[in-house]
Amino acid sequence: MDASSLHIAMFPWFAMGHLTPYLHLSNKLAKRGHRISFFIPKRTPHKLEQFNLFPHLITFFPINVPHVEGLPHGAETTSDVSFSLAPLIMTAMDRTEKDIELLLIELMPQIVFFDFTYWLPNLTRRLGIKSFYDLMQPPEGYPVSSVKLHAHEVKFLASKRDWEFGSGVLFYHRLNKGLIFSDAVGFKGCREIEGPYVEYLAEQFGKPVLLSGPFIPEPPNTVFEGKWGSWLERFKLGSVVFCVLGTEWKLPHDQFQGLLLGLELTGLPFLAVLKVPIGFETIEAALPEGFKERVEGRGIVHSGWIQQQLILEHPSVGCFITHCGAGSLTEALVNKCQIVLLPQVDADHILNARTMATNKVGVEVEKGEEDGLFTKESVCKAVKIVMDDENELGREIKTNHSKVRKFLLNHKLESTCVDSFCQQLRHLLMISKFQETQLRLSYF
Template structure:
């Protein structure tokens, strides 16, 4: 017998890097006939409508983000504020609890998916709704934290558990960042990791946007720890772009030979420090390769042009562009002239990187999950090269950028051959026919089983 259709509500962290993957997951679920209600701030909805491929089944439900002290007026998502305001935005999100309760009573979904709103599982339970804590950044950050806690209690590797430290090694400056994340108050007086752990303990199941083929040891750890059933949605690959690449970029890229251009991007919200911005572009100049950088202006500058080193534009004219606006990343990575991708290792960009045929240079920025992603791809899979940074200060140099680019772009070197082959292997796994659809089908079956357990 055909399983009944589900109605799933989604309310995730107010950041495009969290909302967009959930819209993409909603498309996969709607394709199978399920109904999805996604809670999205009112003015932000227009930015996402083009991603809704099944508007008869996927509804964007407006949420009003209340103003709290310290939050800029009208701010709705992380793209409206700088990083220092993220905890305050989380406080505002916590203040939507009554709105969310009212909407859940009206909509009557079977399941609600959340990530950071640790109060949502108890609210859902009171209303007879199952809750799923879903992480779009994969298993690494929360799993590594739990592993460290167990290590601290046992003073060694917990017996019978995978040794995650042999897979992910943190440098001194990263250990400091990891510790600061543990101590970070993230909205309403709640520590960031406590928020995640309270949500996972209170939810009915925990789920992750990834697959065993990439994060198998971390799945094993979570399952062995026995907290909750672990569901995997698979990689949730974005649908192919239907619009063509902007003619300006297509023409410029078309002027270079196949696989020769280095493309570099750091996501839509991150600003490099001025000194690191200059080291990056000088490193690309030093490589001698044609390049396209898509980055926000560094901190303290109104434009990328104003932050460029003296004489830089004249020296690279014709072979290098530093662009401060939005670009069609997915289409640029597919262009035959692009042969290398320098990525900040955010979850969305990391997936696009693995799906591309570009060689990978890994340059994680501020967030600890990006460091985990970089270390996993460079050390566990040896499918990319990470830019070397200072052990203590975490700073990279133009020489380290140039070295990483040349290492992956040299098809004859041992490193070049190794990362090329390993990247191709991962890409082939992700693009295997029915690979993603089997994960989504199984994810749906597990959600159905969750409802049957009521």
């Protein structure tokens, strides 16, 4: 490390969809010599160690997550619980405040990246540390009110207006206080695409808004599990449908079955990675009647963790059905598989899906306007569009995807973006030091 190197602490929301991209960003920063102290629930490091490409610079600091009444014992992240219990995970995370304070006093990083812990900026300010509110999503359409929503999405988001999200604090207030009290705000993206949005948001927020780059994940430091490679190699190039709906979302049983029957209806080989649906103990018990026998040899339904990044790179995979998390979309965009968008009711995912569909880089599964439900026919239709070489929309989507992929894989693009991001972080810290010096001099 040299004098220009920074010491950065990472304290993301205890959800794998936040922990993982924060670690990907840590890799980008560590590659440039910056030191990272990564705060993580104590039983979770083994899930992320394979993605830590710079262990000499990125150090995991395990956090004891207090037990909160109503949570299963040992639950640390949202992947350990159902969606309805996520606010209790947030309550547990809030109760780590004293431990975080002690860690920060011991480590004294120059800046802390965070998202949902609205109390962090006040804590870091007392310690003379800067806070950086990193949303890890593109800035387009922020806030969500600027996105064209379907009736069921409007109703759901309206119902969450008064959603208590941990410790009696409303979800909206968590986000708003983070924006108000942080020293700077960060989004995923690059100036070539998101520049106008950033300038607008910087004016609205009254503080620096930084872009961390398009966020191309580095290859994990692990090998591909043989069983998946052997299975995929049985099929033609670009013929397999790979479906992953994230580590947290559980489908209702009827939607779970509708998705699988839609995959069966395509007639294509498929690998579906899904959580056990609501009300069931195992995947097998929830399968449609006779489904396992009908798709034997060409279809797999898996409920455990899987090497998504490596599977997306496999030449047999031709289509990716995704819940539209930002990390999953980026992994899909830099690979050749076509993208089918199936967001649930997470505002970020809806925004991502609508942006991709509007720009014709993927196709969104049709849902009922009022009830928000998809059918086996709508799942099959979306897959057929992107997999059929004769479909006009499918050809346009393939062309647009290819252009985006080429743009993102331009190595100079990400390198330039991340270098600029680091330079802006240094500038933010230098300004702060200058202001502190001026303040001290004013007393004399």
